[in-house]
Amino acid sequence: MAVTETRPAASSRRTAGSRPPAGRRRRFSGRTALVLLAFMMPAIVFVGLFTYYPLLNGIQMAFRNYNLNDLSDTSWVGLQNFRTLLGDEMFRGTVKNSVVWVVGSLVPQFLIGFTMALWLRRKFRFRGAYQALVFFPWAVSGFLIGILFRWMFNGEFGVVNDLLMKAHLIDTPVPWLADARYAMVAVISANVWYGVTFFAIMILAALQSVPDELYEASAIDGAGKVRTLFSITIPSIRTTLALTVLLRVIWTFNSPELIFGMTGGGPANETHIVTSYMIQVTQEGDYGRASAMGVMVVFVLLLFAIFYLLAVRTRTPRRKAVAR
Amino acid sequence: MILDQSLAGKVAKFTGLGICLVLTVFPLYWILVTSFKDPGSIFAYPLKYWPSEFSLANYTGLFEQSNFGVFIGNSLIVSLVAAALATVVSLLAAYVLARFEFVSKGAVMGAFLVTQMIPGFIALGSLYILMTRLYLVDSRVGLVLVYVAVSIPLCTVMLRGFFENVPASLEEAAMVDGCSRFSALFRVLVPVMTPGIAASFIFNFVNCWNELFLSVTLLNSDSNKTVPAALNGFISSYNIDWGSMSAAAVLSIIPTMILFAVASRYIVQGLTAGAVKE
CATH class of the missing domain: 1.20.5 (Single alpha-helices involved in coiled-coils or other helix-helix interfaces)
Known part of the structure; x- marks a missing residue:
């Protein structure tokens, strides 16, 4: 029996008098359908008007000459904005920076976050308090984290230089945020610091869903630490791991707040990633070009997500066999 | 052992x-x-x-040299109102999505999740134009409306998870006793779900409190600016006054940290439930 209905009127007629279907699926009458629609309406209106309408409108701007500074000619220009961008040295630099930013941030975040989650899996005294303290960066915006690290990486009075000199790792202060060679390193270390928490939380939650019996069984079978990690732990939570990484790639790519707080894209645009550059272009008023960048970002991330999910899926069955 | x-x-x-x-x-x-x-x-x-x-010189200096009291007040008002509105709107939507099956449900959930994949500021330009047409630029009301829209999708997904932990028989019993669906929801379900709803509200509040690009784009005048928009002005100046800057940073971090400490357990539960279950 079909339990899913588009037309509420038909639903009430067809299902009247029959037994309720299994599970939590339930039939509803036409009047109920109206009530449910009314419940959904505010959410749909808000998201439609302030998210989807600007989004779709923004997409068409990508194909027009739309510059706030000169609105005399907002004609359609086809792919002109995209061509301009691909030929733009600055834009190509931001693409390269984005890749460095995502990979450089995520690899350490993942490794440290994973290790922390493994350490936190088993209960110990004050674990709750420890988690509350260590997870606090999550509550703070990337922008503020950027400001905090901007101060710490200050070339003259920054605490990072002071500590490194005290440890005799450097002899003279490094102008971290003023020198193109070091700025990206500084920004990425701040982002690593900021994102470890997220991985630790997500992976810990997944680890806690793995039944203890699995570990006990593997211990009885004489599996060592490393063996247990690769044969039990990772296969059991691989779906969560895969999705967490995917989400983080997308979010990190799309999160220039920290960069705005720390360097504003400087020095000499060396720390601009695509999305931070996009915001700068928006602020300059060139909506056409900014929208073209947005369209490219969404397109590339979508392609990435599809290939990533395909790659993850094809490897699933083999892993599952090992897990058992 | x-x-x-x-x-x-x-x-x-x-x-x-x-x-x-x-x-x-x-x-x-x-x-x-x-x-x-x-x-x-x-x-x-x-x-x-x-x-x-x-x-305390940095703190007194901050309030003397800038309108920081006004900025904090604006941030509080905007975040409180937006978070509350978003929670109520999401609660209604989450209830329907948790309890009923209908054909367009997948489409609605998909449309909500897609907004999480696309950064909110990607359509900053066209949003600005829309707000200009609605006479909502440089207005706290405008910012609240946008924040509500931005908060709804994730909040709905979180609340949907909390609804699924409450048996449907609860509101069915209330409806048999003569409650309407609306009053069953608010008199019976909401009290049971208070921790989850509070966590969702706090999550929304923190996100609104922290939001940068929309507030920078949509607000101009000092009397309307929120804290992040004001801080963005501070760091754009040639010589940053790190004394008052640090005081400002501390003041904007503290509220979110306290709120998060209170609710983090439930927020983590809400956010990870979906990921772990599937």
Whole structure:
């Protein structure tokens, strides 16, 4: 029996008098359908008007000459904005920076976050308090984290230089945020610091869903630490791991707040990633070009997500066999 | 015990956790220490890791030199109203999505999730034009409306998870007793779900409080600016006054930290439930 209905009127007629279907699926009458629609309406209106309408409108701007500074000619220009961008040295630099930013941030975040989650899996005294303290960066915006690290990486009075000199790792202060060679390193270390928490939380939650019996069984079978990690732990939570990484790639790519707080894209645009550059272009008023960048970002991330999910899926069955 | 750890393993684990703790807390500690230093001693060698005397000069200076009180007030009003509105709207939508099957449900959920994949600021330009047409630029009302829209999708997904933990028989019983669906929802379900709803509200509040690009784009005048928009102005100046800057940073971090500490358990539950279940 079909339990899913588009037309509420038909639903009430067809299902009247029959037994309720299994599970939590339930039939509803036409009047109920109206009530449910009314419940959904505010959410749909808000998201439609302030998210989807600007989004779709923004997409068409990508194909027009739309510059706030000169609105005399907002004609359609086809792919002109995209061509301009691909030929733009600055834009190509931001693409390269984005890749460095995502990979450089995520690899350490993942490794440290994973290790922390493994350490936190088993209960110990004050674990709750420890988690509350260590997870606090999550509550703070990337922008503020950027400001905090901007101060710490200050070339003259920054605490990072002071500590490194005290440890005799450097002899003279490094102008971290003023020198193109070091700025990206500084920004990425701040982002690593900021994102470890997220991985630790997500992976810990997944680890806690793995039944203890699995570990006990593997211990009885004489599996060592490393063996247990690769044969039990990772296969059991691989779906969560895969999705967490995917989400983080997308979010990190799309999160220039920290960069705005720390360097504003400087020095000499060396720390601009695509999305931070996009915001700068928006602020300059060139909506056409900014929208073209947005369209490219969404397109590339979508392609990435599809290939990533395909790659993850094809490897699933083999892993599952090992897990058992 | 089978799972007993070796002593060396334990030492390594707690040393590692200790290092993580120090590294995590240090930036916060440093901004706190800076903010309580005498403005003159912030820029003095050698750096002091503990202020010789506590001074509130940076805080008083911040409020004297800028409209920081106004900014905080704006942030509070905008975040409170937006978070509350978003929670109520999401609650209604989440109830329907948790309890009923209908064909367009997948489409609605998909449309909500897609907004999480696309950064909110990607359509900044066309949003600005829309707000200009609605006469909602440089208006706190406008910002609230946009924040509500931005908050709804994730909040709905979180609340949907909380609804699924409450048996449907609860509101069915109330409806048999003569409650309408609406009053069953608010009189019976909402009280049961208070922790989850409070966590969702706090989650929304923190996100609105922290939001940067929309507030920078949509607000111009000092009387309307929120804290992040004001801070963006501070760091854009040629010479950053790190004394008042540190005080401002501390004041904008503290509320979110307290709220998050209260609700983090439930927020983590809400956010990870979907990921782990599938």
